[in-house]
Amino acid sequence: MTATATALPALRARGRWPPPPGPRVAIVGSRKPSPYGEAVAEQLATELAFAGVIVISGLALGIDAAAHRGALAGGGVTVAVMGTGVDVVYPASHASLADDIVAGGGALVSQFPDGALPRRHNFPARNLTMAALADAVVVVEAAQGSGALITAEAAVELGRDVLAVPGSIFSPLSVGTHALIRDGAGLVQNARDVLAALGFSQEVLDDPLKPPQSAGFELGKARDGLVLHLSETMAVSASELARKVDLPVAEVVGRLTSLELEGAVRRHGSGYLRALRRGK
Secondary structure, eight states, rough: OOOOOOOOOOOEEEEESOOOSEEEEEEEESSSOOOHHHHHHHHHEEEHHHTTTTTEEEOOTTTTHHHHHHHHTTTTTEEEEEESOOTTTGGGGHHHHHHHHHHOOOEESSSSSSOOOOTTTHHHHHHHHHHHSSSSEEEOOOOTOHHHHHHHHHHHOOOOOOEEEEOOTTGGGGHHHHHHHTOOOOSSSSSHHHHTTTTTTOOOOOOOOOOGGGOOOOSOOOGGGGGGGGOOOOOOOOHHHHHHHHHOHHHHHHHHHHHEEEEEEEEEEEEEEOOTTTTT
16 A cells, blocks of 8 residues: 655655655554564564565664664664654664664654754654654554554554554553554554555465574573573563574574473563572
8 A cells, every 4th residue: 555645744864865665664562562572573574674665663662673673684674763853862772773774774864853852742743753654554562552552543544554463462562452453453463464455465474473493482492592691680681682692582582482481591570580490
């Protein structure tokens, strides 16, 4: 589906702007996602980028960062729509990711002047701009009242397709996405679902979304080197661990799942711990 023409605010850019021709998909969601949500966002962005889709997100923590990383891993172009000036990376910890986006042929864009600092009222406006730039919006994990739902609502008003990834019925992060699906949003189980909404017919993935071949869900990984990077007392999130060992989040989540099934690691809150050795 082609996006309906709409007036956009004047945008400042760092990097290649406008982006190369092609469909554009915004992937948005929680700043504090589950390992599942983060892995899905990254892998979905990878597959879409590989298919030639320009991935748009907001450079925020969580789902946004995973989407940008996934697009870069897929060899594609990704655009970060910022709630600050393009010269002010927020959060500051994403400075390297911002550089990678520009180096990969993408761009950092903003409707705010250079030097603009992150203000609460900037981000709803940023979300509207993301919706206006995209041909479709995919929401991956969004609690009730999430900013990602502002993007989805704006997309509906602009005539864009809105899709959502289903999640656990036990998770508050599924409340927003499941509400979208109940209200008519397309259900996303793989990249092909998104491509179908865009009017593509080629098959990209079999159902369901495939983890990377190296994800290692098989058992027998008790000696997995990831264990060496875990503490017995301080939990580490899958995304932090992925950055530390320079691997895709989806692969790290798969290996941690295998290790958890074996009893080598255990979950604690939103992170993982090395399982205490017998006798400790």
